[in-house]
Amino acid sequence: MFFTYLRRELRRRRKAALVVASGLALGIALVIVVNSVSSGMKQAQDKVLESLYGLGTDLTVTKAREQPEAGQRPRFEFKGRDDGEEQSSDRLMVQGFQTLPDSTVATVAKQDGVAKAVGGLSLVNLKINGEFKRGEIQRGQAVQPGGPGGPGGGSGPGDTVTGGGAAFDVDSFTLYGTDVTTPDLGPLTTSAITSGRGFTTKETDAKVAILDSAYAKQAGLSVGKTLTVKGVELTVIGIATADSGQAAAQVYLPLKQAQTLSGSQGKVTTVYVKATDSKEIDAVKAAIQKNVTGTTVTTSADLAQTVSGSLDTAAGLATTVGRWLSYAVLLAAVLVAGLLTSSAVSRRVREFGTLKALGWKSGRVTRQVVGEALVNGLIGGVLGIAVGLGGAWLVTAFGPTLTAELGAGGGPGGPGGGRLVVGGGPGGPGAAEALGKTLDIALTAPVSLTTVGLAVLLSLGGGLVAGAFGAWRASRLRPADALRRVE
Known part of the structure; x- marks a missing residue:
């Protein structure tokens, strides 16, 4: 009887x-789309961080910033050679x-909560290649033999020097010394080997290298x-393509070979750390800071604060304005549904009064x-x-491409020095160029089962709230009210 009456x-x-x-439906669809976009923003930020950290890395340890010592700037010396002879x-x-x-x-690996730690050495190679060319003296006036401007003398008054000069090419590329005995941790894990092979655990000091695909194409290497x-x-044994769009380095080689x-020798720039439990990252950070002096410890949360650009702006809007707006719309939809249900009950006074007169109890109504x-x-x-899934699909298919710029506010290459920016740390070669680089991230809106489950709960909750409005109104009706409405 209940379902028959309900259907009718x-x-x-x-x-x-x-x-x-x-x-x-409108409120629920908006919640799905906003939550999905927020999830896509989080994934995009994770991709940016993985391009710096590497998969599986929870923390990085770098040396605390110090004032650069005198004489640390690179110095290039060229010897005098025959005119036009190439020098490098x-x-x-x-x-x-x-x-x-x-x-x-090893010290970091012994700390409580650390599952694994591995070191790496970030380098940059600068090569200057070119030649000097002498200028030619153009005599301006006659001079006495042996005098200024004459045979055996220098240039005289009115003489000019034309031509000459120097032309040099500057070539630079970044290298990263990786611990081949732990291939599942570090920045190389964000790249997939697309040609050749990867390092073996026995190639700790081998003269081999893996090149980033973009650099290999630029340098004509295979x-x-x-x-x-x-x-x-160094023999090229493999070509790697970065999954996140930008590689951490252009050349990878065994750590010991890079040190040599x-x-x-015996030095690293970064220690990559994997925690035993992702919930204990803050505790692990505190332990390392306490027990390993003179270092800066950076977590993914710290590094995320340095990501700027349209990705950061869109993430902020989706997390704050968009989410609260969607909840406000959903609340308004539920309230309107409740009011409409209550209004419908008020128009069914005669119907419910008659049902009560026939024996229906208030609970049944x-x-x-x-x-x-x-x-x-x-x-x-x-x-x-359905509408939310469609909206999420449209965002993924036709959404804009966001940009993420890596700042130098913290993390490897930031105040801790080391490797936040691809191409050079602060004060190091290539730093200015690296800070200007951006990553292009395609906006996606993945819909998870959790989001769908939330939508189901919201729909049931909205129905219950609307039903509560109407039920309260219906429970107050008396059979006598039906008699007053009989025409």
Whole structure:
């Protein structure tokens, strides 16, 4: 009897039911879209951080910033040679000039809550190649032999020097020394080997290298060819393509080989840390700061504060304005649904009064009204989920491309020195260029089962609230009210 009466009443009042369901659907769809966009923003920020950290990294440890020592700036010297003879000079330097002893890795690994720690060395190679050309003296006036401007003399009054000068090309690329015994931690994990192979655990000091695909194309290198660094030929064994759009370095080589080439034996620039429990990251950070002096510890949350650009702006809007606006719209839809349901009950006074006169108790009338409101809520939920999924798909398919710029406010390469910016740490070679680089991130709106479950709960909640309005009104009706409405 309950379901028969429910079906007939919903069919008879389908326009009013559709209005209530549509209002709830609008609010639910907006909540789904906003939550999905917020989730997409979070994933985009994670991609930016992974391009710096590497997959599986929870914290990084770098040396605390110090004043640069005198003479740390790169110095290039050229000897006098025959006119037009090509000259070259190169330097392989630590980015940011900030290093830690590699014993720091073992010290960090012993801290409570640390599952794994691995060191890395970030370098930049600068090579200057070119030639000098002497100028030619143009005589301005006759001079006495042996005098100024004459044979055996220098240039005289009126003489001019034309031509000459120097033309030099500057080539630079970044290198990263990785611990090949722990391949699942560090920045190389954000790149996939697309040609050749990766490092083996036995190649701790091998003269081999893996190149980023963009740099390999630029330099015309492929698997099997050689790359010369400080006069040492490194065999290219693999080409890697960054999953996040920008690689952490252009050349990867075994850590020990990188230390040898740069004269940084026993030193690292960054320690990558994986915690045993993601909930204990703050505790692990505090332990490392306390027990490993002279270092800066950076978590992903710290690093996220340095990401700026349209990605940061959109994330802020989605998290604050968008989310609260969606909740406000949903609340308004629920209140309107409740008022419409209550108004519909007031128009059914004769109907409910007659049912009570026939023996229906107030509880049965209340359950009937609540049942109708719940069905309206479920219909609104289904419509809202469908519209929300469609909106999320449109955002993913046609959404704008956001940009993320990496600042130098903290983290590796920031106050801690090291490796926040790709291409150089603060004060190091390539720093100015690196700070200007941005990452392009495609906006997505992934819909999770949690979001769908939230939509179902909201639809049921909206139906219950609307039913509560109507049930309260229906429970106050008396059979005598029906007699007053009889025409």
